[in-house]
Amino acid sequence: MNITASFPDGSSPFNFFNLDFIAPSPKQDAELLKQLSFLPGLQEILMLRQVHALEHATVWVLSETKSACSPPGKPTNVQLDNELLGGLSTEHGFYLYGNVNISHLRRAVTLAQHRLTSGEWDLAVHPRCGTNLSVAMLLTAGLAVSVHLLLPFRPIEQLIGLGLAATTASELAPDLGSIAQRYLTTAIPFNLETENIIQTRDAWGRESHFVKVKWCE
Numbered sequence: 001m002n003i004t005a006s007f008p009d010g011s012s013p014f015n016f017f018n019l020d021f022i023a024p025s026p027k028q029d030a031e032l033l034k035q036l037s038f039l040p041g042l043q044e045i046l047m048l049r050q051v052h053a054l055e056h057a058t059v060w061v062l063s064e065t066k067s068a069c070s071p072p073g074k075p076t077n078v079q080l081d082n083e084l085l086g087g088l089s090t091e092h093g094f095y096l097y098g099n100v101n102i103s104h105l106r107r108a109v110t111l112a113q114h115r116l117t118s119g120e121w122d123l124a125v126h127p128r129c130g131t132n133l134s135v136a137m138l139l140t141a142g143l144a145v146s147v148h149l150l151l152p153f154r155p156i157e158q159l160i161g162l163g164l165a166a167t168t169a170s171e172l173a174p175d176l177g178s179i180a181q182r183y184l185t186t187a188i189p190f191n192l193e194t195e196n197i198i199q200t201r202d203a204w205g206r207e208s209h210f211v212k213v214k215w216c217e
Contacts, residue, residue, distance in 0.1 A: 024121070026190040030217050044091040046187065047215055053124035053186035055087040055094040057112035058211070060123050062100060081127060088202065093195075093212040095202050102209060106197055109211055116188050124186040125178050131185045132177030139176065140169040191215055 029046045036042055063082035085098040096105065116123055147161035195212045202208055 024188045024190075026117070029187060029191055043215060047192070047213075048089060048091045049185060049187035050189040050192050051091065051094050051213060052089040053116060054109070054113055054189045054192060054211075054213070055089045055096070056126040056129065056181075056186065057116050057120075057123035058094075058096065058105070058108050059085050059087055059126060061108040061112045061115070062098075062104065083128070086128070088208075093210055095200075095208040095210050097206065097208045100209060102197060102199065105209055105211070109194055109197070113189050113192065113194075117190055121182075121188060124188065125181045127174065127178075129177070129181055129185075131181045132173060135177040135180050136169060136173035139173055140166060143169055189213075191217065 029050070033043055033046060059082070062085055082098070085096065085100070087097065088095040112123065143165035144162055147165045148158065151157045151161045192213045193216045195214050197209055197211050200208060200210045202210075
């Protein structure tokens, strides 16, 4: 992730929020479900978070290319954001939009889950996720209200304050959105098993592939 603000070492002010510090346990969601099984909808929420991570990782895998600069015999995967691909997660699986060969998609889903559960947790985060947009909107609204209340109620001050609020929100939103994805809206898919992948249409009639999954302990 990049942030527009410049720091001497090229780092982000939010680098201390790192998944490496909180290694996910393969049994954490299953144990949580057993302990709180009386809560309605808990399994659906846990499943949605895991599906969301699998969706992001699948898009990353499908977007990868081989680096032309890698040494002979040692190809290196390069992550690129293929903007022609998109996804939508549900508690039953996820829709994938874009021109994708279904056999390539099957391999990508399998590889994505394997890499996620093997420690490549950054694959669960994607810069075009709707979480980032939601965080940006909430941050902008919160800062705008704060500026409105703190500054004098004169047009010039209010306009300058709103401009500063929007600029600050745009600077912070990518990193805060990434943090929200890591800890709130995604989880490593230790408990998912792919059932089927079919060509279909979503609720809005858009053509897509649907990757259907099920929960397993």
